[in-house]
């Protein structure tokens with residue numbers, strides 16, 4: 001797939017570590033020279049946020065969580081995302097209170113979906129630290145990491161593939177009405193990490209019927 005990142009920070013770097021062998025990657029953002037520096041690491045393409053969005057079949061919103069809507073504007077607004085699969089990896093969580101920064105009772109994913117009516121939204125990869133996603137071994141205590149995701153119907157297959165391509169097991173928990181559950185789980189993990197937990201700490205779903213690898 002053609003996968004673009006709007007943003008070139010820790011998460012873009014971590015996810016690209018796994019996807020660069022399998023997908024054609026493009027990094028873009030407000031400082032194209034920073035995007036180019038990360039792209040060089042993966043022999044990928046780079047440019048502006050608008051260039052990245054135009055390139056990708058999948059566009060990962062990978063700017064700081066407080067800058068998601070700035071990044072969308074930078075990329076060209078709603079029309080630039082029409083027909084794209086948009087992957088929301090963001091945690092709208094305060095690191096002072098470990099509560100959501102959303103004030104209207106809806107998830108960030110739902111707010112993005114409303115702002116991008118022509119796009120196909122999904123949420124994934126928010127529930128663990130960047131170091132987890134770039135880790136070679138995706139097993140914990142002998143079991144694969146299960147990565148829950150939410151998605152519109154049109155975004156589900158690509159999202160599942162991208163999760164499997166990092167070596168994890170994908171779990172579709174439903175449409176984006178469930179994204180608030182992922183954001184709450186993100187808050188739980190962030191609180192643990194800020195309290196000193198190992199960055200590789202994860203929440204995993206263990207089904208006793210599935211034997212450890």
Ligand SMILES: NC(=O)c1ccc[n+]([C@@H]2O[C@H](COP(=O)([O-])OP(=O)(O)OC[C@H]3O[C@@H](n4cnc5c(N)ncnc54)[C@H](OP(=O)(O)O)[C@@H]3O)[C@@H](O)[C@H]2O)c1
Pocket residue numbers: 006007008009010011012029030031034061062063064065066067070071074089090091092125126127128129130131
């Ligand atoms: N880090 C993690 O472990 C982790 C784990 C799960 C989910 N997440 C989520 O993933 C998202 C990205 O996190 P990250 O750790 O990769 O962030 P990061 O390393 O801090 O990088 C932030 C990116 O956002 C860009 N940015 C900041 N303000 C912007 C603005 N106003 N307009 C456009 N771009 C802007 C930065 O560009 P400049 O360098 O030019 O400022 C940079 O590319 C966050 O929403 C976070 O909640 C992070």
